[in-house]
Amino acid sequence: MVFVSHWLVRGMMDSLPDDNSRYKDVEYWDQRYTTERCYDWLGSFSKFQHILETFVRREDSILILGCGNSSLSADMYRAGYRSITNIDYSSVCIRAMSARHADCPGMTWHQMDVRRLCFPDASFDVVLEKATLDAIMVDEKTPWEVSPQTGRFMHQALTEVSRCLKPGGRFVSVTFAQPFFRKRLYARSQYGWSIEHRSYGDGFQYFLFIMTRGEELSPEDAALERKLLEEAGAPPVITAATHTEDEEGFLSRIDLGDDSAF
Template sequence: MSDNMDYLPDDNSRYKDVDYWDERYQTEQCYDWLGRFSKFQHLLEKHVQKEDAILILGCGNSSMSGDLYSAGYHSIINIDYSSVCISTMSARHSDCPGMTWQQMDVRQLSFPDESFDVILEKATLDSIMVEEKSPWEVAPHTACFIHQALTEISRCLKPGGRFVSVTFANPFFRKRLYARTEYNWSIKKYSYGEGFQYFVYVMTKGEELSSEDAALEKKLLEDTKFPSTTIATTQNENEEDFLSNIDLT
């Protein structure tokens, strides 16, 4: 694994720039945001069956897809908006029948409705929101991006399907993004890690929000500034926290 410090962008806004990722993936072999699959495998196994049709969003050059495949999950489609990433990872895993790789934008998933049992993302949404300066504010274009992605995720989930989001964002902030009746899912929260905690949110399609989450949505909707300024996207006010909190082991 390469030293991630070699790939730090000059400005965190570059995490949204596909050219930055294309250049990075040309030389970086593997990088696992929020730790290896083994760190949260015990949580994933409770919600993902070996025969499930799985979509991985923003796969990057993480070892997670290969680790999932080795663990017996063989129906996996990986997407990333970097063509360099997709080309490299497809070649690297050419000996994994049933696992495919496609260049795609998370805001425009080119799959039919109700295509997947599980849609999984690990730090993909975090990277989209990393340049936000405060946990209490998010730029309108970022809020729109996230809403478009979550709408597409919900559309592509089968009834009873699960959207699994692995992130460093704690529930106080991240649930504000996920608790919307229009997404038609319930939310459950889990955590892993020693010292610094990471979180796993499992949204189940077709289940109602809990009374607590429904009340959160109602409160946000009553705020006239919703959604452009009150949806919190990350608990890190310091830009560099996003990278310094990543566990490479």
């Protein structure tokens, strides 16, 4: 078990749900967004801006999944990214954020399920998510297997992401999950992308995974996919962990694994 420094534990304890399964309930988020103005999982945009600028151009059309009440969209807008579409499945969040940023031409807000994106094929140069997939998996119990329900959810979401990307477009995923585990989720040839990753953070490391549409998996990632496919009858092996709290607390209890052990 890896314990994270106490600075990761934020002072929003009254926002924490009684049970982790509540993180999957829109009612929990609607209630939370009614009183909470802003919260940034995995650090602010400034922490990884230097990496993102390598892969995302100012003129790119960008879709942000699970935008929440994060400052990410506004920070990117101020940095010169002006074509930003934000989605979240909480109508409370979307109404609040749309009103808050009404003075940002080119920024739009939509209530939407990540599994059913209401956009035409090849709509975006970039699809970006920050801790949205982590939150979806917060109730899973082990990094080695995932429930069939969550597995289906993740596959539907990633299929939609791939569909909405333009050729050469990039899916950028910001997460606490180590490459050893998270690549098990992304390394599928059917998504039609290559995978690379970068890290950021002082002390505790977060990761950016960059998937480029229209490129093949590396030999290493293709071998990983074959290995997973050979595990006939086994549930999809993807990142997960036992959490008892939000990032406001749960990151202090995440079992992130140790690459050196494999």
